[in-house]
Amino acid sequence: MSRAGTFRIGTAGWTIPRAVADSFPSEGTGLQRYAGRLNCAELNTTFYRPHKADTYARWRDSVPDGFRFAVKLRKTITHEARLADCAAMLREFAAEVAHLGDRLGPLLVQLPPSLTLDPAVAEIFFKDLRAVWDGQVALEPRHASWFEDEAEQLLVGHRIARVAADPARHPQAATPGGWPGFAYWRLHGSPRMYFSPYEAERLDALAAALRTGPAEAWCIFDNTASGAAAADALALKGRL
Helix, strand or coil: CCCCEEEEEEEEEECCHHHHHHHHCCCCHHHHHHHHHEEEEEEEEEHCCCCCCCHHHHHHHHHCCCCCCEEEEHHHHHHHHHCCCCHHHHHHHHHHHHHHHHHEEEEEEEECCCCCCCCHHHHHHHHHHHHCCCCCEEEEEEHHHHCCCCHHHHHHHHHCECCEEEEECCCHHCCCCCCCEEEEECCCCCCCCCCCCCCCHHHHHHHEEECCCCCCEEEEEECCCCCCHHHHHHHHHHHH
């Protein structure tokens, strides 16, 4: 069965390295050129600080109708509050990113490596999150406790996908988990994180996994430090 139009492939940010600049349109801003070839991007700056409404509006108006931004949840929620008592902060964050309008895609929730699963805290957090956000959510946990059955049941119950990450800190982290209606690959580069490009065999395997995944599947390359991410995204897109 054809899955055309259900794949979203992009990078963390929208930098266009010189090595692949000729593969993108030559006119427009960096984001406009990027969106001429790739259909999504991951916003990581939202992890560190809020942005003005007109900044989101400018990004929104720079991309075509089919383009989507994944937005990373603020570190004050995930790393400082560690998911506890976050209802007010979640409301504020949801109101902020709503300025992306219909270009807003999933929320990315990356947890600190030291954050163990506390089922009671997680249950309240996910309920508070779902009270302000009904769209797709991708969770990137990094502690082993989040890969047990109890965590899986929580994620499925709240329609939250678990990120497939590379490098994988635990065997289960290499493949998508949680709610099966959505999948999100987040590829940081290996063996050298943020630098190493992906070999052809790995891109072939990724293409196969995307084809057999759920109706909506994202793949974000975060190996941006060496400029490999854009080339890898284009190569994967070519395979699909």
